[in-house]
Amino acid sequence: MNPSTLALLACLPIATVAVFLVGLRWPASRAMPLSYLTAAALALWVWKVPVRQVTAASLHGLLVALTLLYIIFGAILLLNTLRESGALKTIRRGFSDISPDRRVQVIIIAWLFGSFIEGSAGFGTPAAVAVPLMVGLGFPAMAAVVAGMVIQSTPVSFGALGTPILVGVNTGLKNDAGAIALSASQGFADWGDFLAAIGLKVAILHAVAGVLIPLFVVALMTRFFGPKRSFADGLRIWPFAIFAALAMILPYLLVARFLGPEFPSILGGLIGLAIVITAARKGFLMPGPDKVWDFGPRETWEAEWSGSIEIKDQDDAPDTLSLLRAWSPYVLVAILLIVTRLPELGVKQLITHPAVTLQWQNMLGTDISTKVVPLYLPGTIFIIVSTITFLLHGMSGRAFGRAWGVSGRTLVRASVALVFTVPMVQVFINSNGGAADYAKMPIALAEGVATLTGTTWPIFAPLVGGFGAFVAGSNTVSNMMFSLFQFGVGERIGADPGWIVALQAVGGAAGNIICVHNVVAASAVVGLMGREGSVIRKTLPAFLYYAIVPGCLGYAIVNGGALNLGGGLLVLIFAGLFVFARQQLAARPNE
Numbered sequence: 001m002n003p004s005t006l007a008l009l010a011c012l013p014i015a016t017v018a019v020f021l022v023g024l025r026w027p028a029s030r031a032m033p034l035s036y037l038t039a040a041a042l043a044l045w046v047w048k049v050p051v052r053q054v055t056a057a058s059l060h061g062l063l064v065a066l067t068l069l070y071i072i073f074g075a076i077l078l079l080n081t082l083r084e085s086g087a088l089k090t091i092r093r094g095f096s097d098i099s100p101d102r103r104v105q106v107i108i109i110a111w112l113f114g115s116f117i118e119g120s121a122g123f124g125t126p127a128a129v130a131v132p133l134m135v136g137l138g139f140p141a142m143a144a145v146v147a148g149m150v151i152q153s154t155p156v157s158f159g160a161l162g163t164p165i166l167v168g169v170n171t172g173l174k175n176d177a178g179a180i181a182l183s184a185s186q187g188f189a190d191w192g193d194f195l196a197a198i199g200l201k202v203a204i205l206h207a208v209a210g211v212l213i214p215l216f217v218v219a220l221m222t223r224f225f226g227p228k229r230s231f232a233d234g235l236r237i238w239p240f241a242i243f244a245a246l247a248m249i250l251p252y253l254l255v256a257r258f259l260g261p262e263f264p265s266i267l268g269g270l271i272g273l274a275i276v277i278t279a280a281r282k283g284f285l286m287p288g289p290d291k292v293w294d295f296g297p298r299e300t301w302e303a304e305w306s307g308s309i310e311i312k313d314q315d316d317a318p319d320t321l322s323l324l325r326a327w328s329p330y331v332l333v334a335i336l337l338i339v340t341r342l343p344e345l346g347v348k349q350l351i352t353h354p355a356v357t358l359q360w361q362n363m364l365g366t367d368i369s370t371k372v373v374p375l376y377l378p379g380t381i382f383i384i385v386s387t388i389t390f391l392l393h394g395m396s397g398r399a400f401g402r403a404w405g406v407s408g409r410t411l412v413r414a415s416v417a418l419v420f421t422v423p424m425v426q427v428f429i430n431s432n433g434g435a436a437d438y439a440k441m442p443i444a445l446a447e448g449v450a451t452l453t454g455t456t457w458p459i460f461a462p463l464v465g466g467f468g469a470f471v472a473g474s475n476t477v478s479n480m481m482f483s484l485f486q487f488g489v490g491e492r493i494g495a496d497p498g499w500i501v502a503l504q505a506v507g508g509a510a511g512n513i514i515c516v517h518n519v520v521a522a523s524a525v526v527g528l529m530g531r532e533g534s535v536i537r538k539t540l541p542a543f544l545y546y547a548i549v550p551g552c553l554g555y556a557i558v559n560g561g562a563l564n565l566g567g568g569l570l571v572l573i574f575a576g577l578f579v580f581a582r583q584q585l586a587a588r589p590n591e
Contacts, residue, residue, distance in 0.1 A: 001438070007448020009046055010441040013039040013428055014471065017516060022537055027530035028520050029416040036424035039441075043427050048435035056363035057430040060370045061423030063360075067372055067379075068124075068418055068521055073411045074382025075128035075525050079136060080403035081386040082329060085393035088136040090326035095137060098280050101292045102139065103218040103237045107244045108280070109134055110147040111214045112273045115155040115248055119266025120337035122159030124473075124512075125378045126152065127522035129333065140295060141307035141526040143225040145535050147217050148522050149513050150542045154210030154249070155265035156475050156509035157202045161341050162261035165199045168476035169505060172483025179487055182497060194498075196260045201502035203256035203264055205550040206509070207249050212577070215241040216542050224538055225305060227296035232588040235581050237293075240285040247279075248272030266338070304534060307527030308410070321393060329389045336381045351375035368430055410527055418524075421517040425472050429481065442468060442481050455493045458555040459566060461486055461500055462547040465507025466514075473517040478508035495558040503554040510546035513539050549573060 016038045021031035040058070043049040082088045095105050113133075114126040127148040134144035157164050173179040174191065183194035218241055219234035226233050252268030259267075280286055287293070295301070340347050351373070358372040374380060390400045432440035439447065446464045453460045464486070468478030486504040490497030512518055519532045519539075528535075552573065555566025 001436075003444070003451055004448050006438060006444045009042060010445040010448075012042060013424060013441075014467070021516065021533040022540075023533075025533045028421065028516065028532040029530065031533070032420040032424060032516070036420045036427065039424050039427045039431075042441070043431045043434070046436065047431045047438050047441070049431055049433065050366075052364045053366045053368070053430060053433065054427055056366040056368040057426040058423040059363060060368050060430075061426035062419060063370050063372060064426070065415075065418040065422040067377060068422065068517065069411060069415055070379040071124070071128060071377060071382070072379075072521055072524050073407055074377075074379035074386070075132060076407040076410050077386045077403060078329060078333070078382045078389070079132040079525070080406050081389050081395070081400065082326075083136065084399040084403050085389060085395050086321055087326040087329065087389070087393060090321045090323055091133070092137050094323045094326070098277060099286060099292075100294070101237075101287050102295060103222070103234060103293050104240065104280060104286065105137065106134065106139070106147050106217055106221060107214045107241060108273070108276060109137075110151045110217055111244060112248060112269055112276055114148065114151045114269070115265050116269030116273060116334065117337070118152070118155040118159045119161070119263070119269055120334055120341065122156070122163055122476075124152075124518050124521050125337070126155075127518065128378065128382075128525055129330070131522050132525050133330075135307070135526045138295070140225055140301055140305035141523075141528045142305045142531065142535065142538075143221050143295070144526060145519070145522045145528055146220060146224070146538050149519060149535065149539045150217050150220065151213060152512035152515075152518065153510050153542070153546050154206045154213055154252075155269065156512050157206060157505050158199070158252075158256070158261055158263070158265040159475070161263070161266070162199070164475040164479050164505060164508065165195055165202065165261040168479025168508070169198060169483045169501060170195055171480045173487060173501070176484055176487065178491060179484075179497070186498075192260075198498055198502055198505070199261035199264075200256050201499055202261075202505045203253050205502060205506045205553060207253050208553055209506070209546050209549045210249055211242065211245045212545070213542070214245045216545070217241075220538060220542065222293065225295060225301075226293070227300065228588075230584070230588060231581075232584045233293055235585055236291070237287060238581070240280075240287075243279070243285055244272065244276045247275040304531050307523070308529070325393065328392060329385050332385045332388060333381060336385065337378065340376060340381070348376070367433070368426075410524070418517060418520055421520055422473070425517070428471055429477070440481075442471065443485060446482060446485055450489050456555065456565065457489050457493055458495060458500060458503060458558055459548070459551040459569070461489070461503035461554065462507025462510060462551045465504040465509075466511035466543065466547045467507075469508045469511025470515050473512075473515045475505070475508035475512060478511060479505055482508075490558075499554055499558050503550060506550045507547050510543055510550075513543040513546065545573075 013035050016035040020026045040054055043054050109130050114130045117126040117129050131144045131148040135141050188194040215238055218237055219231045222233035223231045248268045251271040252264040255267045256264040339345055356375055361369045428441050438444055464482055465478050468481050469475050472478055482504050483501050486500045487497040490500030514536050519535050523529055523532055552566040552569040556564055
């Protein structure tokens with residue numbers, strides 16, 4: 001079959017999502033079954049994949065969906081436990097003491113705290129932690145989800161202690177003779193040093209694009225959820241937003257340079273938190289008391305903004321918790337995530353031992369295998385911390401029981417969309433080896449794009465990485481699928497393959513902004529099911545910015561400087577954003 005035709009066919013499951021979920025605003029519980037059927041039909045009748053392989057991929061997807069639901073349940077349980085114990089009431093007061101301004105709060109929670117959690121655990125955990133925390137503080141559920149998704153960009157490439165680089169890129173390249181030869185020719189005696197060098201390239205690309213992400217978050221929040229529906233309300237806080245961005249990004253870059261891929265996000269987020277909270281308490285770059293921004297009264301909110309979970313203080317919740325005790329569950333979550341993920345501490349080896357791991361090798365006689373490590377999942381940590389909170393905060397058994405009951409009912413409503421979303425992804429990814437002898441669908445689509453773009457490929461390389469993460473729900477999986485492909489394209493067009501792979505990794509991070517099953521999971525935590533398309537429409541501009549800017553920068557780098565197509569486009573993009581911001585502010589000068 002013609003490569004272009006094959007690429008168009010491979011695009012159909014994704015086009016189905018775009019048309020029905022995003023365009024026609026169907027809920028994911030209706031759109032994703034249709035996308036799954038499209039992928040399965042293509043796999044069976046065009047790619048001619050055996051029925052047992054499609055079945056095995058679907059079963060593998062169901063098991064992955066169950067692990068996601070387990071994580072969602074743990075996150076909801078922790079939130080409801082904190083609500084019942086009165087901790088959310090204390091945390092809300094604590095943030096008001098730093099600043100009652102919602103723009104400041106979203107930057108601290110989503111950008112800085114979210115980056116730290118991403119570096120610790122990855123795999124969507126920041127949304128499971130930060131999104132419900134924002135809702136508990138009085139944010140509309142949809143505003144919290146949009147903020148939580150947009151920050152799933154800069155920190156993601158170094159999430160879970162560098163997993164997208166150390167596992168994703170490594171798995172994609174480690175057995176390729178060309179990659180090994182390039183590593184040696186560039187003077188890297190150790191393969192790990194070569195991965196670290198790619199990681200530094202990734203960090204540089206992220207640093208340029210990421211400096212505007214906190215400003216994107218507040219501008220989108222004020223535009224879609226503010227009483228005046230104004231970008232200007234968010235843009236007015238630009239000095240603080242840029243300061244917060246640099247407070248995270250500069251340490252992040254230095255860590256990538258001197259410590260490698262494991263710690264940029266976790267240390268960048270932690271150092272940024274310390275710097276920004278200290279500065280905010282001293283009033284540095286903060287809005288004045290007469291310039292504080294908040295959402296409108298709750299009765300003026302649009303119906304679609306609010307989830308089915310109403311997070312408000314219980315009448316019998318205690319009001320005596322100290323700020324330290326109230327925050328202690330989140331501190332425990334962070335500590336346990338780090339302790340269980342640092343191999344040097346030895347805990348990871350214990351909780352991932354084969355004796356406590358559930359495995360199904362070669363499902364139905366195929367090459368597909370699945371593995372669940374219950375003790376390693378963030379859901380287990382959330383449940384453990386919820387139980388500790390029950391004791392630490394002196395809760396009654398009745399209050400803790402209410403938290404479990406509400407969490408269980410919420411989980412049931414979240415399950416329908418995920419049990420079709422993840423199997424669709426797995427059928428799409430595991431579409432190789434059919435009688436038609438076509439490359440798997442993601443590779444067929446990428447090859448079609450590469451054929452069309454030629455030497456301008458660096459500009460489009462992040463979009464392919466983003467597509468991979470959009471489908472798979474994971475930067476790591478996107479890097480596994482496409483790193484070798486991207487490396488090969490770099491060789492064919494005479495560009496440094498290391499930079500092309502770095503562009504892949506950055507695009508894979510950006511794809512998390514619009515990834516369907518991440519949006520479904522984040523929405524489920526706050527009971528926002530059925531409005532996933534609305535979330536993606538609001539986050540799509542941030543994704544396009546984050547995919548295109550690194551692409552233009554990468555093109556400029558691999559072609560020897562700024563005086564080329566990539567550099568010119570980069571100047572136009574930032575100039576356009578600057579002019580747009582000036583126009584928005586000028587249109588509302590005294591508000």
